[in-house]
Amino acid sequence: MIVGYARVSSSGQNLDVQHEQLAAVGCDKVFSEKRSGRTTDGRDALADAIDFVREGDFLAVTRLDRLARSVIDLHQIVIQLAAKGCGLRVLQQSGIDTTTSTGKLTLSILGAVAEFETDIRKERQRDGIDRAKANGVYRGRKPSIDTARIETLMAAGMTPAAIAREMGIGRASVYRLIGATASA
Numbered sequence: 616m617i618v619g620y621a622r623v624s625s626s627g628q629n630l631d632v633q634h635e636q637l638a639a640v641g642c643d644k645v646f647s648e649k650r651s652g653r654t655t656d657g658r659d660a661l662a663d664a665i666d667f668v669r670e671g672d673f674l675a676v677t678r679l680d681r682l683a684r685s686v687i688d689l690h691q692i693v694i695q696l697a698a699k700g701c702g703l704r705v706l707q708q709s710g711i712d713t714t715t716s717t718g719k720l721t722l723s724i725l726g727a728v729a730e731f732e733t734d735i736r737k738e739r740q741r742d743g744i745d746r747a748k749a750n751g752v753y754r755g756r757k758p759s760i761d762t763a764r765i766e767t768l769m770a771a772g773m774t775p776a777a778i779a780r781e782m783g784i785g786r787a788s789v790y791r792l793i794g795a796t797a798s799a
Contacts, residue, residue, distance in 0.1 A: 616643050616668075616669070616671075616672045617642045617643060617672070617673050617675050617704075618642060618644050618664055618672055618673070618674050618675065618680070619633075619634075619637035619642035619645035619664075619674075620645070620660065620664045620674055620675070620676050620682065621633035621637060621646070621647040621648075621677065622636055622647070622648050622649070622652060622658070622661070622662060622682075623643060624652060625755070626649050630647050631634060631650075632677075633647075633677045633681065633699070634647070636707075640706060642675055644663070644667065646664035646667070647660055649659035652680060652681065652682075652684045652776075654682055654684075654685070654688060655683065657687045658741065661682075664691065665695050665696065669699070670699060670798050671700060671701070672699075672700065672701045673700060673703065673714075674702060674703050674704070675703075675704045675705075676706070677704075677705075678708065679722075679726065679765050680705045681706050682705075682735065683726070684729060684730065685732050685733075686726045686727050689722070689726040690726070696713070696759070702714040703722070703724075706774070708725060719796075746750045749795065751782055754761055760784055760788055761782075762792050765782070765789060765792055765793070768781065768782075775790055775793065776789075
């Protein structure tokens with residue numbers, strides 16, 4: 616039996632393409648979820664898929680990054696599947712079939728490359744943000760609370776709790792802004 620697993624990172628993304636590819640290879644059952652792939656924690660559909668497979672079955676995914684983004688998570692999944700007598704197939708990387716030695720080697724290499732790419736992408740993003748901050752381009756998001764209005768209401772004698780109710784914000788936000796303006 617071939618059991619499919621499909622994942623996208625956010626609710627705005629679509630699983631249709633993965634479902635079509637998994638159906639095309641004859642998946643008898645497909646487990647899907649919309650969760651981040653940074654870790655396997657909290658990915659209930661993945662846990663259910665691994666739980667569901669039986670000896671001789673294969674877990675199929677369209678791409679390796681749909682399954683795991685770290686080598687450690689990837690190998691843990693493969694170990695769990697192997698303990699149940701199951702294999703893993705990655706459709707768009709056809710050399711990956713963990714029932715073969717070459718497939719295991721390919722899996723390890725591509726898993727390491729995928730993790731490396733994620734790390735490099737984070738570094739480039741961080742460098743870009745630091746450069747933008749240094750050039751005065753990146754200032755973060757605009758404040759969502761009108762601090763001048765809080766100061767005006769405080770001067771009028773309103774309590775922080777009353778200000779929070781009036782503005783529809785949390786009392787802690789009022790205290791935090793009062794503390795920031797007092798120390799400035």
